[in-house]
Ligand SMILES: O=C(COP(=O)(O)O)[C@@H](O)[C@H](O)[C@H](O)[C@H](O)COP(=O)(O)O
């Protein structure tokens with residue numbers, strides 16, 4: 001994969017975050033999503049790359065989307081051979097969530113971000129727009145915890161691996177009726193629960209960073225977000241497992257079709273013959289090279305949100321590369337016109 005992409009994708013997520021942040025607190029969920037999608041598409045189409053969207057969230061709730069199969073980048077144009085070099089012409093797959101946490105943006109709440117992951121063709125699991133049961137944990141607990149074990153067992157393992165008591169663990173769970181028993185069990189085990197209304201990508205990745213005060217993510221969120229989280233965790237060495245949820249009776253949201261049987265048939269059509277397979281991070285993001293980028297829209301655990309000032313804005317992004325083995329926090333000042341002054345920090 002062309003090295004320069006790593007730098008360009010910072011701007012892709014920054015532009016999406018800035019566009020969406022302008023709608024922060026306006027109560028306009030779809031618009032906050034739409035502008036992020038448009039900004040992301042516009043900036044991606046200025047990059048010398050031959051990209052294909054393999055995860056373009058939006059199908060689930062008719063939100064605006066970068067659609068699956070959409071070609072992005074200068075090197076997808078007809079004149080690509082004339083304007084792109086050999087490296088740039090190599091096909092790459094892209095998973096995007098231009099506004100992860102649209103409700104959070106619309107209602108001015110913490111934890112939203114613009115996010116994407118890139119790998120070579122075939123390097124990212126093209127997850128259907130189903131749900132996914134997820135388990136994320138710090139690197140120290142990688143392959144010791146297991147989604148097949150009970151939450152109580154996994155909490156004990158994390159506590160042993162981190163050398164802290166279960167009472168000192170914080171588990172993020174999405175605040176949904178489907179998690180009633182899970183939340184009760186975590187509390188019974190002695191750990192503390194941080195309920196979030198949206199935004200489980202940020203929560204999953206936070207597990208890889210000590211100091212985030214998040215030690216696990218448990219429960220059911222969306223599958224596309226699971227792949228994006230896995231891409232970051234694969235690079236960071238953190239633990240991530242996911243299992244597709246295809247039974248509408250489990251989530252009861254009406255968003256994944258009429259019946260379990262029709263969903264199994266849909267998965268089969270997509271080439272997923274074992275619908276109960278448990279995927280780890282390396283399977284969900286299996287490419288030799290994986291890149292991940294996120295930019296905070298509203299303030300979050302990992303990054304601050306977009307802060308506008310007279311004539312500009314300041315953003316915080318995280319770019320992770322499996323190739324260079326780096327997790328880079330990027331603090332950027334954007335000058336829209338001539339700002340009166342630029343704040344040092
Ligand atoms: O909170 C989320 C919403 O994402 P977005 O639509 O891009 O703003 C995600 O982090 C969740 O993983 C997921 O989408 C959610 O759990 C599924 O929605 P729900 O049916 O409300 O649980």
Ligand SMILES: [Mn+2]
Pocket residue numbers: 057097099100101225
């Ligand atoms: Mn999302």
Ligand SMILES: [Mn+2]
Pocket residue numbers: 033057097098099100101102
């Ligand atoms: Mn989204």
